[in-house]
Amino acid sequence: MTRYQHLANLLAERIEQGLYRSGERLPSVRTLSQEHGVSISTIQQAYRLLENLQLITPLPRSGYFVSPRKAQPPVPAMTRPVQRPVEVSQWDEVMTLLDTRGDKNVVPFGSGSPDLDQPGLKPLWREISRVAQHQPEAVMSYDMLTGRQELREQIARLMLDGGAVVSPDEIVVTSGCHGALAIALLSVCKAGDIVAVESPSYHGTMQMLRGFDIKAIEIPTDSQTGISIEALEMALEQWPIKGVILVPNCNNPLGFIMPDSRKRQILSLAQRHDIVIFEDDIYGELAAAYPRPSTIKSYDVDGRVLLCSSITKSVAPGMRVGWIAPGRYYDRVVHMKYAASSFGVPATQMAVASFIRDGHYHRHVRRMRQIYQQNMETYTCLVRQYFPCGICMTRPQGGFLLWLELPEDVDMVSVSKQLRLQNIQIAPGSLFSASGKYRNCLRINCALPPNERNRNALKQIGEAVQGAMEHFAIVRGT
Amino acid sequence: MTRYQHLANLLAERIEQGLYRSGERLPSVRTLSQEHGVSISTIQQAYRLLENLQLITPLPRSGYFVSPRKAQPPVPAMTRPVQRPVEVSQWDEVMTLLDTRGDKNVVPFGSGSPDLDQPGLKPLWREISRVAQHQPEAVMSYDMLTGRQELREQIARLMLDGGAVVSPDEIVVTSGCHGALAIALLSVCKAGDIVAVESPSYHGTMQMLRGFDIKAIEIPTDSQTGISIEALEMALEQWPIKGVILVPNCNNPLGFIMPDSRKRQILSLAQRHDIVIFEDDIYGELAAAYPRPSTIKSYDVDGRVLLCSSITKSVAPGMRVGWIAPGRYYDRVVHMKYAASSFGVPATQMAVASFIRDGHYHRHVRRMRQIYQQNMETYTCLVRQYFPCGICMTRPQGGFLLWLELPEDVDMVSVSKQLRLQNIQIAPGSLFSASGKYRNCLRINCALPPNERNRNALKQIGEAVQGAMEHFAIVRGT
Ligand SMILES: Cc1ncc(COP(=O)(O)O)c(C=O)c1O
Ligand SMILES: Cc1ncc(COP(=O)(O)O)c(C=O)c1O
Numbered sequence: 001m002t003r004y005q006h007l008a009n010l011l012a013e014r015i016e017q018g019l020y021r022s023g024e025r026l027p028s029v030r031t032l033s034q035e036h037g038v039s040i041s042t043i044q045q046a047y048r049l050l051e052n053l054q055l056i057t058p059l060p061r062s063g064y065f066v067s068p069r070k071a072q073p074p075v076p077a078m079t080r081p082v083q084r085p086v087e088v089s090q091w092d093e094v095m096t097l098l099d100t101r102g103d104k105n106v107v108p109f110g111s112g113s114p115d116l117d118q119p120g121l122k123p124l125w126r127e128i129s130r131v132a133q134h135q136p137e138a139v140m141s142y143d144m145l146t147g148r149q150e151l152r153e154q155i156a157r158l159m160l161d162g163g164a165v166v167s168p169d170e171i172v173v174t175s176g177c178h179g180a181l182a183i184a185l186l187s188v189c190k191a192g193d194i195v196a197v198e199s200p201s202y203h204g205t206m207q208m209l210r211g212f213d214i215k216a217i218e219i220p221t222d223s224q225t226g227i228s229i230e231a232l233e234m235a236l237e238q239w240p241i242k243g244v245i246l247v248p249n250c251n252n253p254l255g256f257i258m259p260d261s262r263k264r265q266i267l268s269l270a271q272r273h274d275i276v277i278f279e280d281d282i283y284g285e286l287a288a289a290y291p292r293p294s295t296i297k298s299y300d301v302d303g304r305v306l307l308c309s310s311i312t313k314s315v316a317p318g319m320r321v322g323w324i325a326p327g328r329y330y331d332r333v334v335h336m337k338y339a340a341s342s343f344g345v346p347a348t349q350m351a352v353a354s355f356i357r358d359g360h361y362h363r364h365v366r367r368m369r370q371i372y373q374q375n376m377e378t379y380t381c382l383v384r385q386y387f388p389c390g391i392c393m394t395r396p397q398g399g400f401l402l403w404l405e406l407p408e409d410v411d412m413v414s415v416s417k418q419l420r421l422q423n424i425q426i427a428p429g430s431l432f433s434a435s436g437k438y439r440n441c442l443r444i445n446c447a448l449p450p451n452e453r454n455r456n457a458l459k460q461i462g463e464a465v466q467g468a469m470e471h472f473a474i475v476r477g478t
Numbered sequence: 479m480t481r482y483q484h485l486a487n488l489l490a491e492r493i494e495q496g497l498y499r500s501g502e503r504l505p506s507v508r509t510l511s512q513e514h515g516v517s518i519s520t521i522q523q524a525y526r527l528l529e530n531l532q533l534i535t536p537l538p539r540s541g542y543f544v545s546p547r548k549a550q551p552p553v554p555a556m557t558r559p560v561q562r563p564v565e566v567s568q569w570d571e572v573m574t575l576l577d578t579r580g581d582k583n584v585v586p587f588g589s590g591s592p593d594l595d596q597p598g599l600k601p602l603w604r605e606i607s608r609v610a611q612h613q614p615e616a617v618m619s620y621d622m623l624t625g626r627q628e629l630r631e632q633i634a635r636l637m638l639d640g641g642a643v644v645s646p647d648e649i650v651v652t653s654g655c656h657g658a659l660a661i662a663l664l665s666v667c668k669a670g671d672i673v674a675v676e677s678p679s680y681h682g683t684m685q686m687l688r689g690f691d692i693k694a695i696e697i698p699t700d701s702q703t704g705i706s707i708e709a710l711e712m713a714l715e716q717w718p719i720k721g722v723i724l725v726p727n728c729n730n731p732l733g734f735i736m737p738d739s740r741k742r743q744i745l746s747l748a749q750r751h752d753i754v755i756f757e758d759d760i761y762g763e764l765a766a767a768y769p770r771p772s773t774i775k776s777y778d779v780d781g782r783v784l785l786c787s788s789i790t791k792s793v794a795p796g797m798r799v800g801w802i803a804p805g806r807y808y809d810r811v812v813h814m815k816y817a818a819s820s821f822g823v824p825a826t827q828m829a830v831a832s833f834i835r836d837g838h839y840h841r842h843v844r845r846m847r848q849i850y851q852q853n854m855e856t857y858t859c860l861v862r863q864y865f866p867c868g869i870c871m872t873r874p875q876g877g878f879l880l881w882l883e884l885p886e887d888v889d890m891v892s893v894s895k896q897l898r899l900q901n902i903q904i905a906p907g908s909l910f911s912a913s914g915k916y917r918n919c920l921r922i923n924c925a926l927p928p929n930e931r932n933r934n935a936l937k938q939i940g941e942a943v944q945g946a947m948e949h950f951a952i953v954r955g956t
Contacts, residue, residue: 091813098623098816116618125617128610128825136603140594140794145576175653178820186818190691191669204820211817213668316618320823335569338576339689340664342656342682345798345823347606 003038004045005450008053009374011046015055015066016377026056026064053381073384076254076392076405078228081199081218081437085239088210088434093413094203100425107457108445110416110427112252114313114400115371115447120364121316127351135350143346145338147173147323151349154356155323161291162249162284163298164307166325172333173344176322177282180308181245182208184324186340187332188276188306189214189242195278196235196244198227200403200432200441202252205245205280209434216434217241223394223403226251226258229265236273243276249293250283253403253432253443255396257287263296270304276329281309285365287398288373303327311352313399314365319348372400375446382455383444386462388469400447403429406440406465409472413439415464424457481516482523483928486531487852489524493533493544494855504534504542531859551862554732554870554883556706559677559696559915563717566688566912571891572681578903585935586923588894588905590730592791592878593849593925598842599794605829613828621824623816625651625801629827632834633801639769640727640762641776642785644803650811651822654800655760655788656682659723660690662784662802664818665810666754667692667720673756674713674722676705678881678910678919680730683723683758687912694912695719701872701881704729704736707743714751721754727771728761731881731910731921733874735765741774748782754807759787763843765876766851781805789830791877792843797826850878853924860933861922864940866947878925881907884918884943887950891917893942902935 014020027035029043036043047064050056056064100106132139146152152168159166174180181204189195191213197205199218209216217235220228226248235241246266248258258266270277279296287293297307306329310322326333355361376396383393383404392405406412412428419426429441442461448454492498505513507521514521525542528534534542578584610617624630630646637644652658659682667673669691675683677696687694695713698706704726713719724744726736736744748755757774765771775785784807788800799822804811833839854874861871861882870883884890890906897904907919920939926932 094816095812101620101622111620113620116615121614121618125610125614128617129607132603132606132610136599137594138796139603139606140599140796142579142589142591142795144579175822176820182818182820186689204816207813208817211664211814317620317821318616318618318824320821334573335685336689338572338682339686340660341819342654342660343795343798344653345826346796347825348823 004042004049007036007038007042007046008049009378011050012053012055012377012381020066022066022068024066025062026066028063053378054385055381073391073393075394076223076403078220078222079199080220081433082435083217083235085194085215085217086435088206088216089436090203090431091207091210093428093431094207097425097427097431100420105423107424107448107454109448109457109461110425110443111445112313112401113317113445113447114368115449116316118364118368120360120367123358123360124315124351124355127354128347131347131350138350139347141346143343143349145343146171146334147344148346148349148353150357151321151353154353158285158356159295159297159307159325162281162293162295164295164325166297170325170330172324172326172337173349174322174324174337175320175341175344176312176317177280177308177310178204178208178322179320179341180310180322180324181205181278181280183333183336183340184278184306184308184326184329185209185212185214187326187329187336193242194239196232196241197434198246198251200253200429200438201245202247202280203431206434218434221254222256223254224256225262226256227266229262229269232266233269236269236275241275243278244270245278245280246296247280247283248296249281250287250396250398252283252399253401255394255399255401255403257293257397260294263294264299267296267299267305271302277305279305279307281307282313283399284309285314286369286372286400288369289397297325300327303329314368315352315355315361319352320345321348321352369398372446375400375450376402378450379444379446379458382450382458383462386459388466400445402444402446404442404444407469408440410440410465410468412442415468419461419464422460424460426461482520482527485514485516485520485524486527487856489528490531490533490855490859498544500544500546502544503540504544506541531856532863533859551869551871553872554701554881556698556700557677558698559911560913561695561713563672563693563695564913566684566694567914568681568909569685569688571906571909572685575903575905575909583901585902585926585932587926587935587939588903588921589923590791590879591795591923591925592793592846593927594794596842596846598838598845601836601838602793602829602833605832606825609825609828616828617825619824621821621827623821624649624812625822626824626827626831628835629799629831632831636763636834637773637775637785637803640759640771640773642773642803644775648803648808650802650804650815651827652800652802652815653798653819653822654790654795655758655786656686656800657798657819658786658788658800658802659683659756659758660686661811661814661818662756662786662804662807663687663690663692665804665807665814666784671720672717674710674719675912676724676729678731678907678916679723680725680758681909684912696912699732700734701732702734703740704734705744707740707747710744711747714747714753719753721756722748723756723758724774725758725761726774727759728765728874728876730761730877731879733872733877733879733881735771735875738772741772742777745774745777745783749780755783757783757785759785760791761877762787763792764847764850764878766847767875775803778805781807784811792846793830793833793839797830798823799826799830847876850924853878853928854880856928857922857924857936860928860936861940864937866944878923880922880924882920882922885947886918888918888943888946890920893946897939897942900938902938904939
């Protein structure tokens with residue numbers, strides 16, 4: 001982020017927080033320049049940016065004023081998915097999403113990748129280089145089946161931050177959080193079983209269910225408090241459900257953090273019905289608030305929570321370093337690790353262990369939390385500006401994903417095809433439903449820095465949505 | 479290998495080949511020293527080594543003579559496993575084997591790891607170091623789901639050596655050969671299915687079957703020509719078998735290479751019964767003969783062979799770079815890759831691609847083929863010397879594994895527990911059977927250089943076996 005962007009964010013925050021009220025005059029360029037010790041032109045750039053975001057309005061010869069406050073779009077209401085177990089579909093759409101990976105010409109708003117263009121990552125790739133040079137034998141050899149000891153020790157420390165006391169010997173290192181979830185599911189479920197999921201929920205997990213012939217029952221989910229415990233309870237009474245997959249902290253795609261009381265409630269529900277909780281904490285470290293929110297695992301007394309996570313979102317996906325704390329399923333998980341994925345890559349495990357141990361991890365995560373919060377605010381403003389009225393939008397409590405709900409009739413699957421021709425990739429909402437719901441929704445990756453290219457792309461998305469709405473209005477003759 | 483070891487191997491070979499006959503006088507130390515341009519003491523060391531191996535005998539003041547030829551132990555006969563589908567057991571024993579990994583005090587004769595203390599591997603870890611420094615972005619990012627293009631191109635080239643013409647787009651990169659087999663099995667089979675396997679066969683694959691609730695039917699297998707096609711045919715007529723897992727080239731554990739005619743026969747059998755062949759080619763590059771043997775895949779016309787392999791044995795396990803050429807199951811395999819294991823580690827894939835492209839791979843493999851052949855000859859001699867009579871032993875056509883069959887009553891599972899206390903790890907034969915057969919067998923890893931420590935360990939194994947046989951004779955009162 002450049003200096004003027006930083007400043008603009010700061011001012012935008014003050015406006016959001018009501019420190020500068022609607023209609024109020026902002027400090028003069030000169031005053032701000034002195035206050036922040038930056039040049040006049042930097043302040044001018046920052047003001048122009050805020051003007052573009054329609055947060056402030058210039059009045060000739062009087063300076064800048066806070067724009068009349070445009071109402072925040074409402075948050076999406078509780079979802080209402082199909083209330084019976086279904087087979088997961090949507091593979092072709094997921095493939096389309098994955099296929100554009102690595103194409104530099106495409107703006108990947110649909111991806112879930114973190115920002116990797118960060119100096120805080122330098123110690124990580126330096127460390128990979130170092131271990132390859134200095135410990136070639138370990139790098140070349142088969143590793144321990146459960147993962148390297150020094151890494152499991154660091155992971156145990158990270159888990160403490162979420163309140164879970166887990167010893168390194170109770171942890172199994174996996175290939176990313178995806179690998180963790182796959183092993184967890186294969187250890188607990190068999191083909192034909194039913195598993196409950198939040199709705200919407202992450203498409204990777206859905207495709208896993210499909211691959212293993214497990215049926216999904218989608219449970220209504222609130223964009224601010226998470227899965228409906230009442231609806232889950234009803235489903236548990238009606239169907240032989242084996243477990244529930246939850247992303248309770250900084251949910252993908254909705255961004256909520258389940259309140260602690262609800263985390264406890266869902267755990268006791270799981271105990272009453274003797275089901276398993278697959279807890280996916282992959283975004284948990286990126287919560288806006290500090291200290292980070294607790295995991296459901298931290299309340300687990302009888303080992304029924306299988307905590308799965310990775311450094312994919314907090315650090316980098318390419319390491320493929322993830323883990324499970326499988327509670328009472330430890331033995332089955334170790335066997336399934338051997339059966340389904342066998343040994344891990346020592347080099348990246350060694351590098352990640354040092355990265356955490358030497359403090360680089362926490363420094364990087366602290367910084368990224370801030371950046372992502374700022375990005376999400378900026379993108380929220382931009383969406384208000386570029387998108388038509390009548391939409392709902394999440395107010396994420398962490399992570400870097402925004403979820404938009406458009407009027408019922410807008411079909412984001414076909415809009416996404418159109419955008420793809422403009423080299424813009426988005427994730428239509430239907431990817432996040434086993435039954436193909438949420439075609440009128442989309443998820444936006446706010447890890448992309450809000451630079452000119454990305455702002456323009458967002459504008460194009462807004463225009464395409466506008467077009468789809470108009471088209472629809474014409475078709476309906478309204 | 480030191481100079482004198484090299485020389486000893488050379489002379490041992492000439493003796494094996496009959497160039498020096500039993501009872502014949504060997505060239506004088508001085509003659510050999512001149513011929514090979516090495517010091518007198520080197521020749522003396524080599525001769526002493528051959529004397530230790532009982533290949534030559536010194537006669538005072540007359541020089542060295544070729545020892546009377548001790549008969550080669552016979553090869554094991556066709557195996558006779560249980561002829562019905564069974565659930566795989568033996569997990570605890572496999573765990574014991576895996577648990578000693580990385581313990582430097584243990585001599586790992588039971589492992590399947592290649593020799594990693596080789597200068598030919600230097601370009602590989604150097605390359606890892608280089609890609610981390612020079613392409614950090616690619617190293618940090620999610621990769622393509624099917625693996626990096628440049629790596630798939632190199633893999634396609636390697637497949638050509640085995641006669642299979644496969645385009646890079648028909649290849650899916652996996653986490654080792656184990657990951658390849660797991661994805662292949664999950665793509666084709668479901669819980670409750672039956673798969674035929676060679677007997678004995680690699681314990682990792684067996685545990686996979688167990689993990690996925692697939693039953694194994696063990697087919698009689700000959701230590702020189704491979705699986706009995708007749709017995710397989712009978713089994714196919716009797717049971718609803720989905721496919722057969724084969725390691726046709728440099729089999730683990732038996733070391734055979736299936737003759738090409740039998741490879742063709744088994745393929746047409748598979749066609750007639752419409753089953754799938756899971757071909758595991760992991761040792762195929764390490765065949766003693768050059769050019770390397772053909773894969774069954776090379777004869778495949780209707781895409782029913784899923785060829786699985788990796789660089790684990792030919793290069794290094796720690797890279798976790800493997801692959802599948804799944805033929806007509808490509809789409810299912812790609813989906814299952816996403817479901818079960820998701821993306822791979824870019825860093826090691828990039829390094830391996832360069833390692834192959836720049837010729838280091840072929841150079842290394844050529845050298846290792848020779849070393850392993852020499853090692854296996856040395857160990858064969860040592861076994862004849864250290865082990866009691868009445869054993870059978872394979873004559874591998876490649877790879878680095880020897881398989882020993884002791885008298886029926888010897889229990890290698892308990893011998894292995896005893897040896898473990900002496901810091902020697904062996905793989906008892908029962909690991910290689912779904913039904914716990916072959917307790918009187920063991921597999922020896924000849925990738926361990928035959929240095930003093932390892933020779934001594936082998937001697938101790940021989941003594942332990944001798945002890946078990948004597949114990950048994952006493953118990954039986956013979
Ligand atoms: C909620 C959630 N779980 C799991 C994953 C997969 O993570 P990994 O790349 O570590 O396998 C993702 C990645 O997008 C995710 O968003
Ligand atoms: C026959 C066979 N297949 C597969 C494997 C697993 O290979 P990887 O380590 O590449 O997963 C082994 C390793 O011992 C093996 O011997």
